[in-house]
Amino acid sequence: MKTFLITVPAAFLALGLLAGSAAYADDDRYDPADEAEQAYDAPFTAAELDDLLAPIALYPDPLLAQILPAATFSDQIDAAARYVGQYGQAARIDDQPWDVSVKAVAHYPNLLAMMDQKFDWTVSLGQAYINQQQDVMDSIQRLRAEAEARGNLSSTPEQQVVDSGGVISIDPAAPDVIYVPQYDPQMVYMEPGYGFFTFGTGFIIGAWLNRDCDWHGRRIYYHGWQGGGWIGRSRLHVRGGNNIYINNRYRTITVNRGALQHDTTRYRGEIRRNVQLRPALPGRPAPSARGGQGTPAAVGTRPPAATNVYRGRDVQRSQPASQTGYGGYGSSRDATTYRQRGQTSRGAMQPVNRAAPAQRAVSRPAPASRPAPSGGGGGGWRQQR
Structure with a gap:
């Protein structure tokens, strides 16, 4: 009996050691999920950001200043799209419990629908x-x-393009209407000449466009409808909603960090693939297979077909998918359409250039004015970091 009592604890001890060894082996085992998590937590490269932002980089600054923060609220974008789809554009958007940036985007149904249908793109944009x-x-x-270097970005009756020493802003040209450009990114950044850039119907400028881009500070800021330029031109035409959108609590641009919890591994993998397949722009080295810089690709060559990776809401029929990369926008059929429609605005495009401002210290913009430019040279904008 005494021997048995000693043997039983020994047996339990042996089993415990075996279990602990097995547990340790499980913890040390390779988990593919860890690599997947690191994949969408890793920073975007410069080339991947270009691919991600190409579809909206030529949008007017006031719209960009709302789109970028709104992209972090993808769930609210979905709710807003369903709400506007059910109740129409005249619905009481201003009274909804969404972030102010989402409410601003909701005033432009086509833009809202695009962000809703291109869900993975929107989430990735918010994460970036x-x-x-x-x-x-x-x-x-x-x-x-x-x-601009390819002649595809100039001032028109719809927009004012201002190049201040290499820092390019795009403002509404009309005081009461803002236009959303329509273009095929694969063409407008790579093909010289007009014909790939056109405009749809103008949308009203409202108090909800309460933000702008501070390019020298590389940030978005709240202007509260104080300042010159397009803000001064439009201020007299802004009516209604002032008590909602013109408020000091919006001085801090709110983002939803919960967007970082969305798994965009698959979409980001496709962006990386598109970047690797697409030929380099003239003067820019092509990325290597590992995402680094390789040798320049031949000008005018076409990449193999890239994959459309947007999910949900029947995007194949609602918005034709691209086979050219650049965020999944545009197709050969779309390019023909853009070219035909673009002929009407081709002759109206005229450059508006300003001399580079004298160099001065960078300062944060005062709430009563648009940010003052600082730094005379603009070459730093084109350096990849």
Whole structure:
């Protein structure tokens, strides 16, 4: 009996050691989920940001200043799209419990629908804005410079393009209406000449456009409808909603960090694939298979077909998917349409350039005025960091 009592604890001890060894082996075992999590937590490269931002980089600054924060509230974008789809554009958008940026986007149904249908793109855009705000602003400037260099970005009756020493802003030209440009990113950044850039119907400028882009500070800021430029031109035409959108609590741009919990591994993998397949722009080295910089690709070559990775809501029929990369926008059929429609605005495009401002210290913009430019040279915008 005494021997048995000693043997039983020994047996339990042996079993415990075996279990502990097995548990340790399980903990040490490779888990593919860890790599997947690291994949969408890793920063976007400059080339991946260009691919992500290409579809909206040529939008007017006041719209960009609402789109980027709104992209972090993808669930609210979905709710807003369903609400506007059910009740129409005249619905009481201003009274809804969404972030102010989502309410601003909801006033433009086509833009709202695009962000809702391109769900993975919207989530990825929000993640990039949360983690890499300065890189996002740099990418937009890089893309604008490339479109301008190819003659595809100039002032028109719909928009005012101002190049101040290499820092390019795009403002509404009319005081009461803002236009959303329509273009094929694969064409407008790579093909010279007009014909790939046109405009749809103008949308009213309202108090909800209470933000703008501070390109020198590489940030979005609340202007409260104080300042010159397009703000001064439009201020007299803004009616209604002032008590909702003109409020000091919006001085801090709110983002939803919960967007970082969305798994965008698959979509980001496709962006990486598109970047690797797409030929390099002239003067820019092509990325290697590992995402680094390789040798320049031949100008004019076409990449193999990229994959459309947007999910949900029947996007294949509602918005034709691209086979050219650049965020899944545009197709050969779309390019023909853009070219035909763009002929009407081709002759109206005229550049508006301003001399680079004298160099001065960077200062935060005062609430009563648009941010004053600082730094004379604009070459830094085109340097990849």
